Amino acid sequence: MREFTLRQRMLPAFERGALLGLFWLATAGLAGMAAARPFWIRWEALNAYGEALDWTTAIGKGCGGAALVLLLVQALLGARSRWMDALFGLDLVYRVHRLLAVGILVLITLHPMFLHFYRPFAQELAWSAWPLVLGSLVLAGLWISAVLARFRRFVELPYHWWQLGHRLAAWPLLFGAFVHVLSVSEDYRRFPGIVMALLGLAFLVVLALRTRLLKRFGFARTPHVVQAVRPPSPEFPDAVELILAPQPGARGLQFTPGQFVFLLPESKAVPAEEHPFTIASAPDSLPRLSFTIRCCGDFTSRLGQLAPGDTVLVDGPYGRFSYAGLAPMNSPLLLVAGGVGITPMLSMLRTLAHEQDPRALCLVWSTRTREDVLHAQELRELEVALENLRVIHVFSRQRMSANLAERSGRLRPSILKDALAILPHTPQDPPPHAFICGPASMMLVARQSLLGLGMPARRIHVERFSL
Structure with a gap:
């Protein structure tokens, strides 16, 4: 049986949770120090000179300092680095990125409100006070960036234009916030500990920027050549199977079944946009990579126009959605897929078949009709190659047939209960793990x-990924 290298394996849930806790603790600690510094200075002034404690100014400056720390952490998370993916998984990193964005918006909005509680804005926003003008521009820029990120689809802003603008605006806004905080007041300049911590975090952000720039100009991506672009089967003209191979002299990827990569085509027929796609092939088919892609958007609908010989830059692999590293050896697997969410399951099943893995397997695949079942012939072949694999099809828009392996209607608890009953569940058997991918x-x-059926949350793995 194939042994995946340590570089390919993901951290177990306990270590991942511990590191995530340390990350939140470090972030909260540094943000708390930045928020507490203005209060400490004013408390010292109160004890030394009897000055009144200006609570509103302290709160306002504390909000600004904490927001700067979170902005630096945001830039670190947005770099899409391999080590962050290995520690937490890119899907979790992006969810934390969105969560921190909400906290930053709250802090930067409270920042001027408390500072100007007793003083009108017009008295201080003069061009001679350039740090205040800079801070106002940063505040407006961050709000515009957040609103566009949230309502991009509503305003029909193309993804590639939003992505380009989001990335180009992020670094000037971060730099402007850093300069504003250290220039507008002595509260932080007089505290070397916070300044050194901010500079250390800024250094990590510079490394993140270096990683992003290397990817942007192709130095951190692997050039591949299109070998074939074809429908996965003749009856599916609205889907394509894309097969890539490394350019001569380029290193091939090493990946774990279930992981994904970012593809950036270099072809006049397809927009030069970067999008994530799950690898559908198994690691034993390397150096070739195979992708099954549903043509349901402006970008994916044009992937069929790629021609053999076209270049596609590949960045990855990313992701922790795999039985390798998350499920113990020989643990039964319940794979639940919806629509094109079958692609990571295909990679896993192809790998298990190649390894002749004897574990019990059950695939529950929800599609609209039988005609939407991609790779139907290969699935039948996989059922033969994997003696302990059972496939249950759920058709949401088709009536039930006499086939016991088919269900009609939406996915529901009774279907999953039947699927779990297929897997061994005696005390001597290892507990099953479930992997879910789809809408x-x-x-x-x-x-x-x-x-609800009693499966512990730690054994349920969900591929939550969206941009």
């Missing part, structure tokens, strides 16, 4: 159903 609503139903 958000389907994944929520599947996870809640499995929890």
Whole structure:
């Protein structure tokens, strides 16, 4: 049986949770120090000179200092570094990125409100006070960036234009906030500890910027050549199977089944946009990579226009959604897929078949009709190659047939209960692990159903990833 290298394996849940806790503790500690510094200075002034404690100014400056710390952490999270993905998983990193954005917006909004509680804005926003003008521009820029990120689809802003603007605006806004905080007041300049901590965090951000620039100009991506672009089967003209191979002299990727990469085509037929796609092939097919992609958007609908010989830059692999590292050896697996969410399951099943893995397996795949089942012939072949694999198809828009392996309607607890009954569940057998990938609503139903059926949350793994 294939042994994945340590570089490919993901951290177990306990170590991941501990490191995530340390990350939050360090972030909260540094942000707390930055927020407490203005209070400490004014408390010293109160004891030394009997000056009144200006609570509103202290709160306002504390909010600004804490927001700067969170902005630096944001830049670190947004660099899409491999070590952050290995520690936490890129899906979790992006969710934390969104959560911190909300906290930053709250802090930067409270910052001027408390500072100008007794003083009108017009008295201080003069061009001679350039740090205040700079801070106002940063505040406006951060709000515009957040609103566009939240309502991009509503205003019909193309993804690639939003992504480019978001990334280009992030670094000037971060630099402007850093200069504003250290220039507008002596509260932080007079405290070397906080300044050194901020400079250390800024150094990590510079490294993150270096990583992002290297990727932007292709130095951190692996050039691949298109070998074939074809429908996964003749009856699916609205999907493509993209097969890539490394350019001569380029290193091939090493990945774990279930991981994904970012693809950036270099072809006049396809926009030069970077998008994530799950690798559908198994590691044993390296150096070739295979992707099954549903043509459901402006970008994916044009992938079929790629021609053999075109160059595609590949960045990755990323992700922790794999039985390797998350499920113990020989643990039964319940794979729940919705629509094109079958692609990571295909990679896992192909790998398990190549390894002749004897563990019990059950795939529950929800699609609209039988005609939406991609790679139907290969699935039948996988059922033969994997003696302990059982496949249950759920058709949301088709009536139930006499086939016991088919269900009609939406995915529901009774179907998952039947699937779990297929897997061994005696005290001597290892407990099963579930992997869920598909539309958000389907994944929520599947996870809640499995929890209701008594499966512990630590054995339920969900691929929550969206940009």
